[in-house]
Amino acid sequence: MGFTPSINRGGLRERLSRELFAAWAIAKKDVSIYYLKPPVIVSGMLFPLFMFLAFAVGRPGGPSVLIPGLIAVTILFSASSVEPVSIPIERRTKTYDRLLSAPISMNAVVFGESLSGFLYSIGIAFIVLIAGLLIFRPPLVSAIPLVLGMLLTSFCFATMGTLFAAYPTESPGDIVSMLNLVRFPLIFISGIFIPLESIPAIGQIVAFFSPLTYGNDLIEAAFRGETHFTLLVNVAMLCIFILIFQVVANQLYKKFAQ
Amino acid sequence: MQAIEVSHLVKKFGPLTAVNDISFSVGVGETFGFLGPNGAGKTTTIRILTGISRPTSGTATIFGHDITRDTIAARQSMGIVSETSNVYVDMTAWQNMMFSAELYHVGRRERERKATELLSLFGLYDRRHSIARGFSKGMMRRLTLAMGLVNSPRLLFLDEPTSGLDVQSNLIIREVITDLIREEVTIFLTTHNIEEANVMCDRVAIIDKGYVAAIDAPERLKKTIQSVQSIEFSFDRSSPTQMDELRQIPMVNELRKEGDKFKLYTENPSAVIDGVMAYAHARNVRVISITTLGPSLEDVFIKLTGLQRSGGGVHAID
Numbered sequence: 001m002g003f004t005p006s007i008n009r010g011g012l013r014e015r016l017s018r019e020l021f022a023a024w025a026i027a028k029k030d031v032s033i034y035y036l037k038p039p040v041i042v043s044g045m046l047f048p049l050f051m052f053l054a055f056a057v058g059r060p061g062g063p064s065v066l067i068p069g070l071i072a073v074t075i076l077f078s079a080s081s082v083e084p085v086s087i088p089i090e091r092r093t094k095t096y097d098r099l100l101s102a103p104i105s106m107n108a109v110v111f112g113e114s115l116s117g118f119l120y121s122i123g124i125a126f127i128v129l130i131a132g133l134l135i136f137r138p139p140l141v142s143a144i145p146l147v148l149g150m151l152l153t154s155f156c157f158a159t160m161g162t163l164f165a166a167y168p169t170e171s172p173g174d175i176v177s178m179l180n181l182v183r184f185p186l187i188f189i190s191g192i193f194i195p196l197e198s199i200p201a202i203g204q205i206v207a208f209f210s211p212l213t214y215g216n217d218l219i220e221a222a223f224r225g226e227t228h229f230t231l232l233v234n235v236a237m238l239c240i241f242i243l244i245f246q247v248v249a250n251q252l253y254k255k256f257a258q
Numbered sequence: 259m260q261a262i263e264v265s266h267l268v269k270k271f272g273p274l275t276a277v278n279d280i281s282f283s284v285g286v287g288e289t290f291g292f293l294g295p296n297g298a299g300k301t302t303t304i305r306i307l308t309g310i311s312r313p314t315s316g317t318a319t320i321f322g323h324d325i326t327r328d329t330i331a332a333r334q335s336m337g338i339v340s341e342t343s344n345v346y347v348d349m350t351a352w353q354n355m356m357f358s359a360e361l362y363h364v365g366r367r368e369r370e371r372k373a374t375e376l377l378s379l380f381g382l383y384d385r386r387h388s389i390a391r392g393f394s395k396g397m398m399r400r401l402t403l404a405m406g407l408v409n410s411p412r413l414l415f416l417d418e419p420t421s422g423l424d425v426q427s428n429l430i431i432r433e434v435i436t437d438l439i440r441e442e443v444t445i446f447l448t449t450h451n452i453e454e455a456n457v458m459c460d461r462v463a464i465i466d467k468g469y470v471a472a473i474d475a476p477e478r479l480k481k482t483i484q485s486v487q488s489i490e491f492s493f494d495r496s497s498p499t500q501m502d503e504l505r506q507i508p509m510v511n512e513l514r515k516e517g518d519k520f521k522l523y524t525e526n527p528s529a530v531i532d533g534v535m536a537y538a539h540a541r542n543v544r545v546i547s548i549t550t551l552g553p554s555l556e557d558v559f560i561k562l563t564g565l566q567r568s569g570g571g572v573h574a575i576d
Contacts, residue, residue, distance in 0.1 A: 015330075018363045025360035033348045094344035101308045102361040103333035258311055 019108040026099065026112030027119065034086045035120055039172055044081035045124060048074040051187065063136035064223040067129075069192045072153065072216040074128050076183060079121030079154045080161030083113045084175040087165035100257055110162055110249045117158030125150055141225040148231070149218030152238040156211045159245035166252035186212045191220075196228055211241040259322050261286045261413050261444035262307065267316035269302050276302040278468035279316070284461075286321075286412075287442035291455035291462035291476075295563050299468040300448050301341075304415060307446070309333055320413060334362070337411030341418045341448075343398035347391040351382050351401050354390060355408055362409035369408065376404040380430060396427030403431060413444040420454065432458075456555040464562050471562040479558045487527050488551045491534055492519045494544040503541070507533035521551075 034040055052070045090096035099109050129150075132138065140146070164179045188194065189203050190212035196204060207213045214234040221227040227234065262284040269277040277299045284290040294300050305311035307318055309329040318325045323332035345354050352373060359369030377383040380400040385393070390401060399419070406414060419435065420428045435458065438445060449455050455462050456476045463473040472479055493500075496518075504520055505513050509530050512523035524530045527550050538545050 021363055022361050025357055029346065029349070029357050032353065033346060093347070094340060094342040095346055097310065097338075097340055097344060098358070098361065100310045101333065101338050103330045103363070104361065105330065 022104040023108045023112030027115035030086050030116030034082055039085045040081050044078035048077040063138035067132040067138050068219040068223055071125050071128055071219050072192055075121050075125050075153045076157050078124045079117045079157035082117040082120050083161040083165040085172040088170050088172045092170040106250050106253050113162045114158040117161050118155045121154040138223050142222050145218045146222030149215050153215030156238050156242045159242055163245045163249040166249055168256040186210050190216050192216050214238050263319045265317045268314045270314045275468050280470045282463055282473055288460045289439050289445040289458055291459035292448045293462055294465035298465045308338055336413045337406040338415045339403050339406035343402040345390045345401050350387050352386040358405040359408045372408050380404045396424045415446045417448045452556040452559055466563040476555050480553045488521050488523045489527055490519050490521050490549040492546045
């Protein structure tokens, strides 16, 4: 017996419309409630700034290296900072049950939650980008990889945040702690502050399994004009990671709802 | 077609069987009470019926839609009011209503009309732009109920709707529920307030330790234990030894003090009345009132669930 919710009437188009409508409602709700919560501000804005200052200041490399690095780190932390706070709080206040019992699929819930992290991240990364461009005036070679990199990386890490938030706890701290075990190492193996060519061979292999590697490569390409991987590989890998995170998150939320 | 049809439902959590092969149905427009002590399996059953939890075996359908396989269609026709007032306290009453309606894909014009109607009905319209954090417990409860009705459900799950509320909120909520019953909305009511179930429900199911102990109309259930009758007395004065003395009267099975009244349970009311009158005469106290009572739904509940009374309340036998 399967447990995949379905709609018998209305067809695929109506179903999709319902799911997107509900996902957008969930994202709007998160925007209005959680964006200014202190843990989200600390994790989404202050963390990346201090991480950047700690590791980038004084190192060699001009603005065309530092600005992409700052944008990538900002996206990593900000995109994955909303759901690890919002979902445990909603479990505690039982408002999470509203999402579980609504006439929508778990995929729509996961997508809606990720959407709020994505919008938050894009907003902050955009401010960082504009400030970086105005202050340091790095040469912007191509906007296409920048836009693709920012959008896909933001959505990828927002979905990762939603995935971690599936862990059935009512304490945001539990999830943020687990998330940091993954987020911090990602910075060092993804070619942000240390070029991929310069890290040991084992590190280069591990870097293939980090979505940040591909996101950072795209964002850097916008300023350097060249990619380590191709643009297509970077986009494809980020899409694959998004899909994996979405599918795994969907399964975990269903499992833990039991 | 029934509103709810449950067939041989089982839910296990490891070695624990929370719901053990229960079957029942709820007709369209029926008000159905689901009673049971804590840990009896009520919440587990509701979580299965609302599609949150998956049964280990058995089936449940909502208006013909299998809740496991056709979850979304089944949920579309239901409203859920959980025991906790689960409103978003950082949003206004209006935003809460809009969000609930959007989850159910209610169109903009309809959700604004419905929100206006419901917030007015629950006496919250003037506070619609207030953040819910500042609401009293009763207002939160009313908002929760309003949110549960925003999609005009044909079936409403009501979990402890009036528990611990102020008189005003209690009256408003009961009035709205009465209107819903009149409009033939099917209501699945879970409550600890047995008198509430007695007054409101067409039928009640009593669940205990995962089993359904009985399902019937409240009056028919009471008839099953006619042997349990009680007589309520009040006297013009009391003494510290009164309880012990009344307990000595022949044929009294059980004695409870309720306010200024004594409730004596017996299978032979006339013998107990004679005994009490003799006691009053001997102690020189005057009987102010005597009321003979049949078994209450609470008596049925206690008998079927094996709970026992303690003072003025009821507690579980360990």
